Amino acid sequence: MNTRPQTARSSKLRRLFASDERAGDRSELERGQLALTLVREFEAQGAGWFWRTDRDGQILYLSDKVAGVIAGGDAAGAPFSRLFHTDDDGQNKRTLAFHLSSRTAFADLSVRTPGPEEDRWWSISGRPLVDELGHFQGFVGHGSDLSEKRRSEAEITRLALYDGLTGLANRERMRVSLDQTLSAARTAYRANALMLLDLDRFKQVNDTLGHQTGDALLQQVGQRLMRCVGDTGLIGRLGGDEFQVLLSNEGSRDRVAEVAQAIINSLSQPYFISGSSISIGCSIGVAIAPEDGSDADTLTRNADLALYAAKADGRGVHRFYRPEMLADAQGRKRLEDDLRIALQHDQMHVCYQPVVSAETARIVGFEALVRWEHPKRGPVSPADFIPIAEECGLIEAIGERVLRAATRDAAGWPEDVRVAVNVSPIQFANPALPVLVANALASAGLAPSRLELEITESVFLTDSAQSDRMFAALKGLGVRLALDDFGTGYSSLGYLRSAPFDKIKVDQSFVRGAAMPGGRNAAIIQAIVTLATALGMETTAEGVEIQDEIELVRRLGCSHIQGYVYGRPMLGAQAAEALAANQGRASPVGHKVSRAPRSRMLRRARLDIRGDSLIVRIRNLSATGAMIDGADLSAHPAGTPVLIELVDDQMFAGHLRWAVDGRAGVQFADSFSLERLSVGAARPPAR
Structure with missing residues (x-):
């Protein structure tokens, strides 16, 4: 064993500090000077420092680097306990003042400096000094700087509890705060409101302008939320574009509604980022504890259900949780389970609605529509199950079945008859769609030009380059493309300029009521037709139900007509029969003349006619009559002027249209708003 290094070190120490006969010639003064030199070197180069007080607690010595920080360089004579005070983090059971007054030793006590250096933290240790007679002489000790360590710990805590992008609380902190708030509320019987926020159209910003712009937008959203909520609540970002607001001790629905509306108004104002003006929206769901849930999981679930309802109601609104929302959610879950079973047991089938030439009235195609016959519920509306299929990932399986069935059935129709199949945005985003379409066409033996894929405007919310590639791939197969529900989504002339559509389908919301006088729908249809014609596209008027609408859309230039006026969706065999009958011509059915929507009622009203004042009963009411x-009133000819009381003590002018067997029709001189009935009701119903 080599002991030479240890022996050398020991010899060196003995030479420096030992007081044996070999070092006896070194005076006490020299040893003191050497020790002072070593101490000063340690203080200058290391993180440690030394201190000493007298018996009254006043500083006799404090390392220069600490004295310069906390006392301007001169700490001599200052009370030690005033320069440092104990950290109040709850971990120190005994304070610095306690140890100094009780004259007990202490170690690694966390202290900080008062005043402008509040962010400086120190760890100090000390012990009492006594003389040969046991008399207390003061304290001596050492310390080290904890500031950097404290800042690192604070940053770690911040990263653990705060969102790095917005500076708001993160999901973990919101959960802890919600648990603590609800726990305290159970004993104090206080109400608390929880809001869940979701940004509308944020994905479009991310996809079109990039994630850097999206991050900048989220930061501005966080700032606006802080201005709206202020100190009244805790704001957190749960991730993505989801935010949460906890309003403690707030149970007033009116005040919560004011905050929610203020948030919606603020977040809906334009944002200006990198030279771009960006507009988004916000939907909010609200649940209030304890009535909507006394624990975090229940309250959060119910706020989420309210948010779902806000989105379903058109977005840009807030909704409070209601118990029926849970029942609806459970119903959607049951419907989702049944939908999976329906796919497994082939409970769905395809029906076909005729598409008729406006010029010849011949059936030139059919739109394939999926139908579900539930074994217990009976027919389930596509409006109910299609959104659920999109949410739970079943829409692609349904879409493929419809595509294969439609191409197979269409292969048996005349060669000039096409079939249209709807493509959901989820299907459109799948790069495998062209392969699926090509395979379905090949399996059915159907010419690609006889297949028309109907696509909604929502597909343009995704990456434009990806959309362009998909359009090119589909057109490369030779199929036709139709823009469905035009005018109801994020319409842009840029879409029509870049996307290779063969047809525009005019949404039924513009067709309904277009034949009524005084409306603007006809002008909108005319504009769409003019645009489509200029771009070399066909047009289909959807939702035509009244026979006089046929002549209208024909006169406006629509090339095709689709709607109940030419038949409801039918099975494949019935479609084949319709093509074989009457040389494939379609015959209109249903009402011949459009009329304003009517409200059925039984209410008493006064009618003045040629000086006579009569009490009559209103059986139904519309905006025009x-x-x-x-x-x-049969003794009075048609056209006789009348005054009729539609709202209490308010008479409205009109004239008699007809009168037969005690009944009569009255046409108003000016259009009447049915909303006025809720403002001033007429007399009670006749008995």
Whole structure:
């Protein structure tokens, strides 16, 4: 064993500090000077420092680097306990003042400096000094700087509890705060409100302008939320574009509604980022504890259900949780489970609605529509199960079945008859769609030009380059493309300029009521047709139900007509029969003349006609007229002026249209708003 290094070190120490006969010639003064030199070197180069007080607690010595920080360089004579005070983090059971007064030793006590250096933290240790007689002489000790360590710990804590992008609380902190708030509320019987926020159209910003712009937008959203909520609540970002607001001790629905609306208004104002003006929206779901849930999981679930309802109601609104929302959610879950079973047991089938040439009235195609016959519920509306299929990932399986069935059935129709199949945005985003379409066409033996894929405007919310590639791939197969529900989504002329559509389908919301006088729908249809014609596209008017609408859309230039006026969706065999009958011509059915929507009722009203004042009953009412009974008006010719009381003590002018067997029709001189009935009701119903 080599002991020479240890022996050398020991010899060196003995030479420096030992007081044996070999070092006896070194005076006490020299040893003191050497020790002072070593101490000063340690203080200058290391993180440690030394201190000493007298018996009254006043500083006799404090390392220069610490004295310069906390006392301007001169700490001599200052009370040690005033320069440092104990950290109040709850971990120190005994304070610095306690140890100094009780004259007990202490180690690694965390202290900080008062005043402008509040962010400086120190760890100090000390012990009492006594003389040969045991008399207390003061304290001596050492310390080290904890500031950097404290800042690192604070940063770690911040990263653990705060969102790095917005500076708001993160999901973990929101959960802890919610648990603590609800726990305290159970004993104090206080109400608390929880809001869940979701940004509308944020994904479009991310996809079109990039994630850097999206991050900058989220930061501005966080700032606006802090201005709206202020100190009244805790704001957190749960991830993505989801935010949460906890309003403690707030149970007033009116005040919560004011905060929610203020948030919606603020977040809906334009944002200006990198030279771009960006507009988004916000939907909010609200749950209030304890009535909507006394624990975090229940309250969060119910706020989420309210948020779902806000989105379903058109977005840009806030909704409070209601118990029926849970029942609806459970119903959607049951419907989702049944939908999976329906796919496994082939409970779905395809029906076909005729698409008729406006010029010849011949059936030139059919739109394939999926139908579900539930074994217990009966027919389930596509409006109910299609959104659920999109949410739970079943829409692609359904879409493939419809595509294969439609191409197979269409292969048996005349060669000039096409079939249209809807493509959901989820299907459109799948790069495998062209392969699926090609395979379905090949399996059915159907010419690609006889297949028309109907695509909604929502596909343009995804990456434009990806959309362009998909359009090119589909057109490369030779299929036709139709823009469905035009005018109801994020319409842009840029879409029509870049996307290779063969047809525009005019949404039924513009067709309904277009034949009524005084409306603007006809002008909108005319504009769409003019645009499509200029771009070399066909147009289909959807939702045509009244026979006089046929002539209208034909006159406006629509090339095709689709709707109940030419038949409801039918099975494949019935479609084949319709093509074989009457040389494939379609015959209109249903009402011949459009009329304003009517509200059925039974209410009493006064009618003045040629100086006579009569009490009649209103049977139904529309914006343009009413059907009445209770008085024989057959003696008065059509066109006779009348005054009728539609709202209490308010008479409205009109004229008699007809009168037969105690009933009569009255046409108003000016359009009447049915909303006025809720403002001033007429007399009670006749008995």
